[in-house]
Amino acid sequence: MSPPVYSDLGKQARDVFGKGYHFGVLKLECKTKSDAGVEVTAGGTNSIATGNVTGNLETKYKIKEHGLTFTEKWNTDNTLATELSLEDNFTKGLKFVLNSTFVPSSGKKSAVVKTTYKKDAVSVNLDSTIDLGGPLLNGAAVAYYKNWLLGYQMAFDTAKSKLTKNNFAVGFTSQDFTLHTYANDGAEFGGSLYHKISRDLEGAVDLGWSANSNTTRFSIGCKYALDRDACVRAKVNNKSEVGLGYQQRLREGVTLTLSTLIDGKNFNQGGHKIGLALELEA
Template identity: 45%
Template sequence: MCKTPTYCDLGKAAEDVFNKGYGFGMVKTDLKTKSCSAVEFSTSDHAYTDRGKASGNLEPECKFCIYGLTFTQKRNTDNTLGTETSLENKLAEGLKLSLDTILVPNTGKKSGELKASYKWDCFSVGSNVDIDFSGPSIYSWAVLVFEGWLAGYQMSFDTAKSKLSQNNFALGYEAADLQLHTHVNDGTEFGGSIYQKLDCRTSLSAKVNNASLIGLGCTQTLRPRVKLTLYQL
């Protein structure tokens, strides 16, 4: 069964041009490893040379595939603790339920979020609800697929203010070696991207938006597990 991507996954192949592996005045490292007990550890840190500021995080993840359960803990240098518990493909094929909680020990601030998503071969839908008794925010999205074309909608509604705080549309096309993506956010932000896979080792990506930001990227696999990525803005 072919699973439809989520709204956040639309155009993801070219997102890294702006969001990952690129940036002036910044040094970043990422590390992933897996213990003999099948617990996966992910860690990353950023150091900004112009501001002298550094930050990092650690995420241990434990999966119980037979039950469809995944437990993830998130800790960072800002002393923020997060926990995610998810259940996937057990109640129904393609259905995922999650509970995210965040605790800041220094201030005692707590927050949580309930998430639900469902994926099938021609559509995907999802919704997140903040655990906030003063007025939760509801975030929802939907994506439809037809012969390689994708259309998506994303919205966020603030129940405390009874106001639509996010209203986004996206349109794209995906093939085996090509991805096109355009989006309109709140009627004011426009952008588009293209991702082209030249062969099994080389890919090109480009992205542009109405803020006159243009990004170009090239990724070359040197060895089976070694990649060289170049970015230009």
């Protein structure tokens, strides 16, 4: 099994802190699939504080025998995005992706070409913006050896002939335990720990320190499955912010998520956030 790409290092811990929380918004998401194999996702969010509403529509079509996937996205900011990906076509483990965006109101356009190659002990990816003035190159590699992971990520601005990103990561992974540490540009240091404590309980710890601002962050979170249809989540950080979430599958294809963020330092003054999400799939 090949190692994850650089951006997915520590993903299990990030999911414990990020998934299942929708603070300050009301969210609706609907998914369906046509007989022709076209996957359609539509949804929107409403900000409780401002009342602003945003919406999005995504269609995805896969031609599995050729490893081809075509995706179109539109949102209420009037941004059109397309993605064309080709996987395992020329050789096993190689994936090409072309991303493009277009804003009709301003005429602004952008495009990125992405390549990823995975083998048993290494994952390599290289991205490049399509810019005649000088593309921005992003590259990363992750090597795997006896449960240890070593990663490097860089970004190079060809227009300025300047290295703009220089990141390192070291990790350890096993069946129920993952450790991830990183150093970004010699100024941001941190790490995360994920542990599958039991069949129903997952826990994670995240910490970091910034040399520029001399600030430290610390968070601990968990997810507990009450049964096959319900789970609860909780997390707390060094700012005394407490996040709580409850997710319930009401029936096949209908999932309700409730969440709240409590400011422990100003408990009696209010300002806490709540959120609700309803996901429909057919």
